[in-house]
Amino acid sequence: MDQKELSRIVQRAIQTEREGNRFYMRAGDAAKDPKARGMFEQLARDELYHISILEEFYNDLLEKGSSGCVEGFPIFEERKKASGGVIADFSNDYEVLQKAVSDEIKARDFYRKSAEECASERGRELFKDLVEMEDAHVRLLQAEIDFLEKTGFYFDHMEFNVEGEKD
Numbered sequence: 001m002d003q004k005e006l007s008r009i010v011q012r013a014i015q016t017e018r019e020g021n022r023f024y025m026r027a028g029d030a031a032k033d034p035k036a037r038g039m040f041e042q043l044a045r046d047e048l049y050h051i052s053i054l055e056e057f058y059n060d061l062l063e064k065g066s067s068g069c070v071e072g073f074p075i076f077e078e079r080k081k082a083s084g085g086v087i088a089d090f091s092n093d094y095e096v097l098q099k100a101v102s103d104e105i106k107a108r109d110f111y112r113k114s115a116e117e118c119a120s121e122r123g124r125e126l127f128k129d130l131v132e133m134e135d136a137h138v139r140l141l142q143a144e145i146d147f148l149e150k151t152g153f154y155f156d157h158m159e160f161n162v163e164g165e166k167d
Helices: 003-030 034-064 074-082 093-117 121-149
Strands: none
Touching: 003 034, 003 093, 003 121, 034 093, 034 121, 093 121
């Protein structure tokens, strides 16, 4: 991957995190449950942190050379097309959580691919760190979904076991 391609990937990553921040801010505003609101607000702050580390890396790239601006990112563009231009419908918290998990998985996979293709050691480490951060978001969001679905799991751990219990 050359300098120009790396620059474009980082720009796309920044745009992805900006869209993610807006998504979580809107989700927090629309959430009915105060705990859900708090979680979405924290995820929005996490996205701002991701933006800051990506922008720092990008600014370092600019010192070595630059490329044109990249607009939009497929994760959100696909949703806009599928929903007639609306990024998110916040009819209920469960739907928002499902959309968020899907987006976080796509972002994680994008960062994983970017890490594999990046020639820069610093870039590879940055993308690997972002993979871990997005993975943590997936686990958090999935735990909330599991709680709402009353699956008996909490953060991937079974809350109770009915196997082998005696009457």
